[in-house]
Amino acid sequence: MTSSMIESFYELPIYDVAQKEKEDLLNNVLNQLNHHHYKKCSEFHNLIHSMNYSLTNAHYFEHPFLSVRLFKMLELKSISSNKVFKQLNSSGTSSQIVSKIFLDAQGAKDQSKILSKILLDLFEKKGLGKKRLPMLLIESPAVVKNKMSFSARGAGIQGLSFLGRNHTYALNDDMTLNHQAINEFFEKFQHEPVLIFGFTFMIWKYFIEANKMHDKKYFFDQALLLHGGGWKKLQSMAVSNQTFKKGIEDALGNVSVHNFYGMVEQTGTIYVECEQGYLHAPVFSDVLIRDPLTLEDAGIGKEGVIQLFSALPESYPGHSLLTEDLGTLIGQDNCTCGRKGRYFTVKGRLARAENRGCSDTFQ
Amino acid sequence: MKILNSTDDAKIIVSTISKKALGMCFGSLQLDFCQQLSQTLVTSSSIRQYSELVALGFWCRPAHLQQLKKDYLQNTHVYSARGLVFHITPGNVQSMFAYSWLLSLLMGNQNIVRLSSRGGEVLTILLEVIETILQQDEFSVLKQSNQFVQYDYDTNLTDFFSECCDIRVIWGGDQTIEKIRLSRISAKTRDVVFADRFSFALIDAYAILELNDVKKDELKKIANSFYKDVLLYGQQACSSPRLIVWNGKDKKIIERAKKVFWSCVNEFLMDENKSDDSSFPTAISNKIAHTQFFAMQGLSVILESAPNFYRIQLDDFKEVYQAHHCGEGLIFEMNISKLDKLSEITNKSFQTCSYYGVELQELRELVSQGVVHNILRFVPIGHALDFDSYWDGMDLFSEFSVITTFS
Numbered sequence: 001m002t003s004s005m006i007e008s009f010y011e012l013p014i015y016d017v018a019q020k021e022k023e024d025l026l027n028n029v030l031n032q033l034n035h036h037h038y039k040k041c042s043e044f045h046n047l048i049h050s051m052n053y054s055l056t057n058a059h060y061f062e063h064p065f066l067s068v069r070l071f072k073m074l075e076l077k078s079i080s081s082n083k084v085f086k087q088l089n090s091s092g093t094s095s096q097i098v099s100k101i102f103l104d105a106q107g108a109k110d111q112s113k114i115l116s117k118i119l120l121d122l123f124e125k126k127g128l129g130k131k132r133l134p135m136l137l138i139e140s141p142a143v144v145k146n147k148m149s150f151s152a153r154g155a156g157i158q159g160l161s162f163l164g165r166n167h168t169y170a171l172n173d174d175m176t177l178n179h180q181a182i183n184e185f186f187e188k189f190q191h192e193p194v195l196i197f198g199f200t201f202m203i204w205k206y207f208i209e210a211n212k213m214h215d216k217k218y219f220f221d222q223a224l225l226l227h228g229g230g231w232k233k234l235q236s237m238a239v240s241n242q243t244f245k246k247g248i249e250d251a252l253g254n255v256s257v258h259n260f261y262g263m264v265e266q267t268g269t270i271y272v273e274c275e276q277g278y279l280h281a282p283v284f285s286d287v288l289i290r291d292p293l294t295l296e297d298a299g300i301g302k303e304g305v306i307q308l309f310s311a312l313p314e315s316y317p318g319h320s321l322l323t324e325d326l327g328t329l330i331g332q333d334n335c336t337c338g339r340k341g342r343y344f345t346v347k348g349r350l351a352r353a354e355n356r357g358c359s360d361t362f363q
Numbered sequence: 364m365k366i367l368n369s370t371d372d373a374k375i376i377v378s379t380i381s382k383k384a385l386g387m388c389f390g391s392l393q394l395d396f397c398q399q400l401s402q403t404l405v406t407s408s409s410i411r412q413y414s415e416l417v418a419l420g421f422w423c424r425p426a427h428l429q430q431l432k433k434d435y436l437q438n439t440h441v442y443s444a445r446g447l448v449f450h451i452t453p454g455n456v457q458s459m460f461a462y463s464w465l466l467s468l469l470m471g472n473q474n475i476v477r478l479s480s481r482g483g484e485v486l487t488i489l490l491e492v493i494e495t496i497l498q499q500d501e502f503s504v505l506k507q508s509n510q511f512v513q514y515d516y517d518t519n520l521t522d523f524f525s526e527c528c529d530i531r532v533i534w535g536g537d538q539t540i541e542k543i544r545l546s547r548i549s550a551k552t553r554d555v556v557f558a559d560r561f562s563f564a565l566i567d568a569y570a571i572l573e574l575n576d577v578k579k580d581e582l583k584k585i586a587n588s589f590y591k592d593v594l595l596y597g598q599q600a601c602s603s604p605r606l607i608v609w610n611g612k613d614k615k616i617i618e619r620a621k622k623v624f625w626s627c628v629n630e631f632l633m634d635e636n637k638s639d640d641s642s643f644p645t646a647i648s649n650k651i652a653h654t655q656f657f658a659m660q661g662l663s664v665i666l667e668s669a670p671n672f673y674r675i676q677l678d679d680f681k682e683v684y685q686a687h688h689c690g691e692g693l694i695f696e697m698n699i700s701k702l703d704k705l706s707e708i709t710n711k712s713f714q715t716c717s718y719y720g721v722e723l724q725e726l727r728e729l730v731s732q733g734v735v736h737n738i739l740r741f742v743p744i745g746h747a748l749d750f751d752s753y754w755d756g757m758d759l760f761s762e763f764s765v766i767t768t769f770s
C-alpha cells in the first residue's frame with residue numbers, strides 16, 4: 001500500500017465531515033490497513049489467526065483491536081528494521097516498561113503533517129491566523145536533549161515545536177521557574193498572539209502553583225494554551241478541569257485553554273477539547289466506547305473503555321487500539337461548538353491498570 | 364497497625380517487643396487467641412461475604428490446631444520459639460500474611476509484620492478483627508509481642524528490621540525477594556521465602572467422560588471446584604491453577620473431555636458481586652492484553668463465555684509463557700499421553716497440582732522414584748487454595764522454630 005491513502009485525507013476539512021460520510025472514508029483505509037499489517041507484521045498475522053478474527057471488509061467498528069499494552073510487551077512493526085526512521089517511547093507511568101513505536105520516514109512525515117493540520121485549524125478558529133506563533137513551553141530544555149529516543153513528553157514537544165517560533169522554556173532543569181526567560185518572553189510578546197504548551201500536571205504544579213507562590217502574573221493579550229498528558233495526578237490533588245482553567249485565568253489573563261487527548265501509540269491524531277469542553281475526533285481518526293465488562297459497543301452516554309481508530313499507522317499495527325482509559329461518548333455531529341463527527345470525554349485510566357502482577361510486590 | 368516514618372519509630376517497635384519473653388509452642392494463650400479469631404471470622408455476618416477470611420477462620424479453628432499440636436508435640440524432638448520474626452507480606456492476596464504469622468505466633472515467636480501499603484478492604488477488615496481481639500487484657504502480652512507496621516518503601520527500615528530479626532519471612536515475587544535480600548541479616552538469621560510459583564490442575568480425560576455418562580452431578584461439582592480454585596483470588600494466589608494438564612492416550616478423547624468440562628464450567632457465571640468490583644474491568648483489560656500477546660506468538664486461543672475464561676492451547680511449556688500469565692481467568696491447556704510426561708512440563712517454580720481422576724498412588728510413585736520433580740503439593744481439585752503448614756516444600760513449623768534433640 002502506498003501513502004496516498006492518507007494523503008487523500010490531507011485536503012479534507014478536519015471537523016466538517018459528517019460522521020456517516022467520515023465512516024465511509026475511514027472504512028476504506030482501515031480495511032486496507034488491516035490487510036497491510038496482516039501481510040507485513042507477523043505478530044498481527046498470528047493474532048488474526050489465533051483469535052479467529054476475520055478480515056472481511058466489515059465496518060471498522062467490527063474490526064479486531066489490539067490492546068495498547070502490546071506495544072509494551074513486543075516490538076511490533078510492519079516495516080523492516082532498516083526502514084525505522086524514528087522510535088517513540090511512552091513514559092511508563094505505572095511501571096518502568098515503555099511502549100515502543102516505530103516510524104518510517106513517511107510515517108514520521110505524515111504524523112507531523114496531520115498534527116499540524118489539527119492544530120492550525122484550532123489557531124484559525126481562535127482567530128490567531130495560520131502562521132507560527134511565539135511559543136512558551138512549560139518544560140525544561142532537558143526533556144528534548146536526547147534526540148535519538150524521545151520520551152512521550154519529548155516527542156510531544158518536538159511534534160508541536162514547528163508550530164511555534166521564539167521557543168522559550170519556562171522552567172530550569174531543576175523544574176524551578178526561569179523568571180528571566182518568562183519575563184523576556186512576556187515583555188516581547190504580551191501584545192500579540194502566543195502559544196503556550198505543556199503537560200497538564202507540569203503546568204499546574206511547576207507553573208501555576210509556582211507563580212502563585214511568587215505572586216507573579218502575566219496577562220497576555222491573546223494566548224492559546226494547549227495541554228495534555230492526562231488528569232491522573234491532578235485528580236489525586238482534586239484539581240478539576242474547571243479549577244485548572246480558573247488557575248490559568250488568574251495567572252495569565254484571557255487565555256483560551258484547550259486540553260488534548262492522545263497517546264504515543266497513535267501519534268499525530270490528537271483529540272482536542274472544544275469550547276464546550278468535549279474532545280473531538282478529527283477526520284483522520286475515530287473513537288468507540290466499549291462496555292468494560294462485555295466489550296460490546298457502549299453507544300452514547302455510557303462510560304466504558306476507549307477504543308481509538310487512526311488512518312495513520314502504516315509502519316506499525318496501531319490503527320485500531322483498545323486503550324486502558326475510561327471515557328464516555330457524548331454524541332456525534334451535534335456538538336454546539338459546530339464540529340462534526342464524534343465527541344467524548346475522558347475520565348482517566350482503568351483502576352490500577354497493568355499493576356496487578358501475579359506476584360505483586362509491596363513497594 | 365502503626366505507620367512508621369523513620370528508624371527511630373522502628374527502634375521503639377523492636378524495644379517494646381524485646382521486653383517480652385518468648386511464648387511456648389502451641390501455648391494456651393496463642394490457642395485462645397486463635398479460637399477467638401476463628402470464631403469471629405467464621406460467625407460474623409459482616410465477614411461472610413469475604414470467603415478468604417472465612418477460610419482463614421476455618422483453618423485456625425480449635426479442632427484443627429489441636430490436631431496440629433498433637434502431631435508436633437508427639438515428636439521426640441522438642442520445638443521451641445526462635446525469637447523475633449520479621450514478616451514482609453504480599454500485596455496480591457491480602458489475607459495470606461495471616462497464615463505465616465499465625466504459624467509463627469503458635470510457635471511462640473515475637474512478630475513484626477510489615478503490611479503492604481497497597482492495603483485493601485480484606486486487609487483492613489482482618490486487621491480490625493485481629494486488633495480488637497488483641498485489645499482484651501488477657502492478650503496484652505501477645506499485643507505487645509506482635510506488631511503490625513506499614514511504611515513506604517524505605518531501605519533503612521528494612522535494613523534495621525532485618526538486622527534485628529531471627530527469622531525473616533519474605534512473600535515474593537522474585538524481584539521483591541531479591542531486593543529485600545540486599546538488606547543484610549546476621550549469620551544466625553534464617554530467611555523463609557515464598558517465591559513466585561506456578562500451579563496447575565491435572566485432569567484425566569477418561570474420568571471426565573465417564574462422569575458425563577453416569578454422574579452428571581459429580582461432573583458439575585468438579586467443574587465448580589475448579590472454578591473456585593481459579594477465581595477465588597482472581598487466580599493470583601501461588602496455588603491457583605493456571606494450566607490444565609489433560610491426561611489421556613487418545614487426543615480425540617481429550618478433546619471430547621475438554622468440551623464436556625468447559626461447557627460445565629461455563630454454567631457457573633461470574634459472581635454478581637464481582638462485576639461491581641472496580642478492579643474487574645482492569646482484570647479484563649489485563650486478560651485481553653496477555654491473551655493477545657499469546658495469540659501473537661501463534662498459540663491458539665479459545666474465548667469461553669466472556670468474560671470468565673480465556674483458554675490457550677500449548678504444545679510445549681515455555682517459561683516465557685509462564686512469565687506472561689496474568690491470572691484473572693487465563694488458562695493454558697496441554698495434553699499428555701501418560702503421567703510421567705509431567706516431567707517435561709514442570710520446573711523449579713512449580714508448586715501445587717490439583718488433580719482429578721488420577722491415582723494418588725501413581726503420582727506418589729512417580730515422585731518417589733524421581734521421575735517427576737518439582738511438584739510440591741498434590742491436592743484433590745477444589746482444594747488448591749487450602750493453606751497447609753507444609754508449604755512451598757517447607758515444614759513451616761520447623762522453619763519457625765528451633766528443634767532440640769535429646770538422646
